[in-house]
Amino acid sequence: MTDTLTLCRPDDWHLHFRDGAILAETVPVTARVFRRAIVMPNLTPPVTTVAQAEAYRQRIVPHIPAGVEFEPLMVLYLTDQTPVEEVERAAASGFVHAFKLYPAGATTNSDSGVTDPSRIAHLYEAMEKHDVPLLVHGEVTEAEIDVFDREKVFIDRYLTDIRRRFPALRIVFEHVTTGEAVDFVKESGDATAATVTPQHLMMNRNDLLVGGVRPHNYCLPVLKRRTHQERIQQAVLEGHPRFFLGTDSAPHARDKKEAACGCAGCYSARAALPLYATFLERHGALDKLEGFASHFGADFYRLPRNPDTVTLRRDPWAVPQQVRAAGEELVPFLAGETLPWSVAP
Numbered sequence: 001m002t003d004t005l006t007l008c009r010p011d012d013w014h015l016h017f018r019d020g021a022i023l024a025e026t027v028p029v030t031a032r033v034f035r036r037a038i039v040m041p042n043l044t045p046p047v048t049t050v051a052q053a054e055a056y057r058q059r060i061v062p063h064i065p066a067g068v069e070f071e072p073l074m075v076l077y078l079t080d081q082t083p084v085e086e087v088e089r090a091a092a093s094g095f096v097h098a099f100k101l102y103p104a105g106a107t108t109n110s111d112s113g114v115t116d117p118s119r120i121a122h123l124y125e126a127m128e129k130h131d132v133p134l135l136v137h138g139e140v141t142e143a144e145i146d147v148f149d150r151e152k153v154f155i156d157r158y159l160t161d162i163r164r165r166f167p168a169l170r171i172v173f174e175h176v177t178t179g180e181a182v183d184f185v186k187e188s189g190d191a192t193a194a195t196v197t198p199q200h201l202m203m204n205r206n207d208l209l210v211g212g213v214r215p216h217n218y219c220l221p222v223l224k225r226r227t228h229q230e231r232i233q234q235a236v237l238e239g240h241p242r243f244f245l246g247t248d249s250a251p252h253a254r255d256k257k258e259a260a261c262g263c264a265g266c267y268s269a270r271a272a273l274p275l276y277a278t279f280l281e282r283h284g285a286l287d288k289l290e291g292f293a294s295h296f297g298a299d300f301y302r303l304p305r306n307p308d309t310v311t312l313r314r315d316p317w318a319v320p321q322q323v324r325a326a327g328e329e330l331v332p333f334l335a336g337e338t339l340p341w342s343v344a345p
Contacts, residue, residue, distance in 0.1 A: 001314075002286070002314070003313060003314040004311055004312065004313045004314070004344070005277070005286065005289070005311065005312045005313075005341075006309050006310070006311045006312075007289060007290040007293065007294055007309060007310060007311075007312075008290055008294035008295065008305055008306055008308075008309060009034070009035045009294065009306040009308045009309055009310045010033070010034055010035070010245060010273060010293035010294040010306075010310065011034055011035055011036040011037065011245070011293075011294070011297050011298060011306070012030060012034045012036075012037040012038070012245060012246060012247050012249070012269075012272065013037075013038045013172070013195050013244055013245060013246040013297040013301070014038055014040065014135075014174055014175065014195040014197075014246030014247065014248050015030060015037040015038060015039060015040065015246070015247055015248070015249055015269070016039075016040045016042070016248070016249060016250040016251070016265070017030075017037075017039055017040075017060060017072075018043070018251060019043050019059065020326065021325075021326035021327070022251060022325050022326040023059065023060060023063045024063055024325070024326070025251070025323065025325035025326065025330070026249075026251060026269060026325075027060055027063035027064060027070075028063060028064070028065050029269045029270050030070075030249075030269050030272075031063075031064050031065060031068050031070035032065060032068060032343075033272065033273050033310060033343055034070070034272075034273075035069060035070060035071065035306040035308070036070070036071045036072075036073055036303070036306075037070075037072060037073060038073045038075060038097065038098065038135070038246070039056075039057075039060070039072045039073060039074055039075060040075060040100065041053070041056075041074070041075045041076055041077040041100055042077060042100070042102060042107075042108060042109040042110060043056070043109065044109055045112070046077035046079075046109065046112050047074070047075070047076060047077055048076060048078075048079055048082065048086075048112075049076065049086060049089075050076070050086065050089045050090055050093050050096055053074040053075075053076060053090075053093075053095070053096050054074075054093075054095065056074065057072055057074055057095060060072045069308070073095070073097040073098075073301075074095050074096045074097065075096065075097065075098045075099065075100050075135065076090055076096055076098075076099050076100070077099075077100055077102065077112070077113070078099050078100060078101050078102070078113070078114055078120065078123065079112055079113065079114065080114060080115055080116075080119070080120070082099075082120070082123055084122060084123065084126045087123060087126035087127055087130055087132060088126070088130060090130075090132055091130035091131070091132050096132075097132075097133070097301065098132060098133040098134070098135045098172070099123070099127060099132060099133075099134055099135065100135045100136075100137070101113070101114055101117060101134060101135065101136045101137065102114065102137050103115075103117065103137065103139060103140060103141050103154070104141065105141045106137050106139045106141050106220065107137060107139075107220040107264060108220070108250065108252075108263060108264055108265060110137070117158045117162070118158060118161070121165065124162055124165070124166045124169055125166065127166075127169055128166045128168050128169035131168075131170070133169075133170040133171070133172055133301065134162075134169055134170070134171050134172070135171075135172045135174055136159065136171060136172065136173055136174060137174055137175075137221075138151050138154040138155065138159060138173055138174070138176075138181065138221075139151055139154050139220070139221055140153045140154045140157060140158075147222055148205075148222065148224060148225075150221070151176075151177055151178045151180065151181055151221055152180045152181075155180055155181065155184050159171075159173070159184065160184070163184075163188050163192065167189075167191065168191060169191060170191050170192075170193075170300070171188075171191065171192045171193070172192075172193050172194065172195060172300070173185055173192065173194040173195075174194070174195050174246065174248070175195055175196070175197050175200060175219075175221060175246065175248045176194045176195070176196060176200070176232060176243075177200050177221040177222070177223070177224050177228060177232070178224055178228045178231070179227065179228050179231035179232075181194065182194070182231045182232060182234075182235050182243075183231075185235075185242055185243065186235070186240065186242075190242070192242065193242040193243070193244065193296075193297075193300045194235075194242065194243050194244075195243075195244060195245070195246025195248070195297075196232060196235075196236055196243055196244070196245065196246065196292075197219070197246065197247055197248045197266070197268070198247060198266075198268050198271075198272065198275040198276060198279070198333065199217065199219055199223065199248075199266045199268065199333060200223065200224075200229065200232055201229070201232060201233060201236065201276070201279050202275070202279055203217060203223050203229070204223055204224060204225055204226045204228070204229040205222070205223045205224055205225055206226070207223060208222070208223050215257045215258050215259075215262045216257055216266065216331045216333065216335065217266065217333075218257070218262060218263075218264055218265075218266075219248065219250070219264050219265055219266050220264040220265075222264075233279075233283070236280075236285075236288065236292060237280070237283055237285045237288065239285075239288045239291055239292070241291065241295075241296045241299070242296065242300065243292070243296070244292055244293070244296035244297035244300065245272075245276060245292055245293045245297060246297075247268050247269060247272045248265075248266070248268075249266070249267055249268045249269035249272065249333075250264070250265025250266060250267060251265065251267040251269075251325070251330050252265050252267070252330070253328035253329065253330060254322065254328070254329040254330060254331050255328075255329075257331065266333040267323075267330055267331070267332050267333055268332070268333040268334075270319065270320065270323070270332050271319050271332065271333065271334065271339060273293065273310070273312065273341075273343055274312065274317075274339045274340075274341040274342055274343065275333075275334070275339065276289060276292065276293060277289055277312055277341040278339050278340060278341060280292075281340070281341075294306065310343060310344075311343070312341045312342070312343060312344065313341070313342060313343075313344045314340060314341060315341070315342040316338050316339065316340050316342075317338065317339060317342045318336060318337065318338045318339075319332050319333070319334050319335055319336060319337050319338075319339065320332055320335065320336075321335050321336050322335065
């Protein structure tokens with residue numbers, strides 16, 4: 001049994017920093033471990049232009065701890081009105097690395113999202129032409145479709161056709177939650193990848209609903225049944241090179257989670273790398289951590305692997321019960337749980 005594990009410094013390929021005073025919490029806890037992070041653009045109002053992305057980046061940078069190398073990788077939010085010219089500007093910017101497709105109403109701050117993903121083919125064509133990845137929140141939103149089926153329906157209704165029509169467009173299926181999504185990524189070839197969250201690896205819908213509703217395990221897409229969880233686990237445990245780390249860490253104030261209509265999102269950033277290490281070790285696959293966390297995402301985004309390293313040590317620690325940030329209380333994912341791994345200072 002190893003007591004330390006040193007690996008190429010990882011990246012987080014799906015992350016919510018939010019905006020304003022909470023950046024003083026969210027940016028440092030990620031930057032001290034990860035070298036880069038794909039920063040989600042679903043602010044209020046959303047980040048829809050290169051100019052807005054640069055302004056947001058400038059609000060993030062002052063919160064990077066002194067002496068720490070960290071690069072926020074910016075993303076633009078697609079709308080029905082996004083002009084083709086914005087794709088060209090993004091490709092030329094050097095700091096915008098993708099566009100995010102939120103179906104309107106699918107998740108937090110997605111009301112300005114795309115109302116019909118089949119009607120923005122001109123934007124997919126431009127992204128393919130300029131080699132700008134498309135990041136997908138893969139769910140339909142119609143009220144009559146069961147929440148546990150929305151990912152599969154999105155694949156069948158939209159994503160299969162987008163993949164067929166634009167074969168060179170790089171697509172990241174974000175936070176996959178179903179066996180159907182795993183199959184889609186595996187079968188779609190080298191231009192299709194997926195991010196995997198700690199909650200979808202470590203939990204299923206029993207962890208959300210059995211014995212009482214657990215609001216801090218509530219996220220979107222919602223946790224699915226165990227058979228889907230096992231399919232996601234299998235892809236990671238086999239070291240498939242197109243499934244990589246993306247925490248989808250998404251902070252919400254405690255009173256917004258523990259509410260009659262609670263917000264979706266798990267704040268996992270403070271424990272992210274130990275969480276993945278804990279899962280992999282439990283399954284005898286700790287040797288898969290470096291590829292999953294440090295290599296596969298960089299390779300897919302066509303960015304260099306990081307030259308520096310991070311070390312995990314076998315030093316049990318308890319995830320904080322709560323965190324104060326921006327004058328509010330946050331409850332981290334798996335609050336109070338003891339993890340066997342910690343990040344060496």
